[in-house]
Amino acid sequence: MSTLTINAIRKSYGAVETLKGIDIALESGEFLVLLGASGCGKSTLLNIIAGLAEPTSGDIRIGERSIVGVHPKDRDIAMVFQSYALYPNLTVHRNIGFGLEMRKVDKAERDRAVHETAKLLQIENLLDRKPGQLSGGQRQRVAIGRALVRNPKIFLFDEPLSNLDAKLRMEMRTELKRLHQMTRTTVVYVTHDQIEAMTLATRIAVMRNGRIEQLDTPEKIYNRPATLYVATFVGAPPMNLLAATAGEGGLQIDGSDIVVSVPGLESAAPGRRLVLGIRPEAIGKADGVLSLSARCEVAELTGPELVVTAMVGNQRIVAALPASTKLQAGDAIVLSADPAAFHVFDAQTEQRLN
């Protein structure tokens, strides 16, 4: 039985439809990340799960029970907000225990739960402070504590790390993963950050314009993106997209005479417009099956790698090469890639073909 079942959820604001039929079934203990650009509907979906917005149509079940129309407090969920949403005039202790206090849990039991949670999050020494006296990272821990203490069926996170600086964000990410491994509670987590999605999720739902483009494991999302949008949204630097045409001997890259045969693409009708995607990190220097003569335009050393922007024929391509590579603007290079790492999409439908 699924813990959370989202069935044909639609949401309209007047004539604008922000969710166009969402279906997800989540097993107990899963960590689902809703990933997408701003305005894709991911936060709306989370608010609908939380009960802060009602769907126009469709059903949501937690376990067997439909929760559409049920008050947020009765859904057995807890939510962590991007802005932390701590109560400014209450101490950390009361902030964490507020949900229990409102549910009339007796004081001794409440104190025990608050201390246990605070210990888990290493914020025991902050219990008497007010939110105004805490750093961003500490506030985030308190917000997580407030959710944890209630031991709900499902945790909802709305971009919880967006307000933290880069270093703290990484620490908290690891912390969240550790907490999830420990508690094994089902999580729905909204973010636009693909690294967060890749590192935390057991499954990712990539959303676009109110629809799910692909719902899959992080490995599949990265290695076998179902659509052109998913291919470009996940991965940094983004996947290279080369315009191509299906030909007799395989796939011909436009603006060059390079023809590649891609496994699984034999059936494509000649003349069909295609897009060939190659991840920058799948491109090497010289020793692959496919070799492309290119001219280096820009070489950027990021530390662990050298990101090279080069021209192949009249198309631009980005390659992530080992940091030790010696290359300067204007240099001629031969780039290579293995057809096994090729992603081929239909230019019209943007669906994956191979």
Place this chain on the structure above:
Amino acid sequence: MSGTWMTTRAWLLMLPLLIIMLAVIGWPMIDTVRLSFTDAKLVGAAGNFVGFDNYLKMLGSSNFQRALWATTWFAVVSVTAEMVIGVLAALLLNQQFYGRTVLRALLILPWALPTVVNATLWRLIYNPEYGALNAVLTQIGLLDSYRSWLGEPGTAMTALIIADCWKNFPLVALITLAALQAVPRDITSASLVDGAGSFARFRFVILPYLAGPLMVALVLRTIEAFKVFDIIWVMTRGGPANSTRTLSILVYQEAFSFQRAGSGASLALVVTLIVTVLAIGYGMLVRRAAGSAA
């Protein structure tokens, strides 16, 4: 440009204003202090120096004590009612409903009316012969015969307080409404998920955001209520039987009706002192409220 020149220029630019303020506020103030130590009449001779006589007489007089009590009663009851009604109105107008924008615009109307107009309007409502209040109360059976609301010492002050509330609660409501816009949506959402009911949500989540602005409204309204003159003057002139005679009315009567400029001046200075103490006390409260909200 040197700092000294900047400072000089700033003072030069402010000079005309300072001169005007000294002339229209500073000088009359100093002259009032001088007057309060004399037995001067409003017209005629300058008066003789009488020391603290005016002050001692006034503090011992039952007129002053009754006026002080009437003023305090008026201020406490009307400001409390304005705060409560204002906050409730703001909470209502903060809900989503059809026609909210129109109601919000209408809200400002009583406050925008000149006090004299408001007072005249309420005199008509309270009129003992053809007033709307008498008509409504008799027609719904709450009242047997028409009453003179402003003519009876037992009801005049309450009638005045109602009129003052009607005029001034919109100010509190507007300030509250503005403060409510600043309550982060996430926090109210979080309290919903946490299971807070309407009262707990107001008490723990919303009120802390209203505390600072409400304190400002409280200060403004209390000081104004303590100085109240115009609405009472138009509606009852301090009557009946001096039951609505507040300190400002007493000052006016003393100085202009009885033409005793000296004792009128001493009374005016005492009112000024009370209001100043209130303002300072409240100022400290506001700073504390602002400090705890941060």
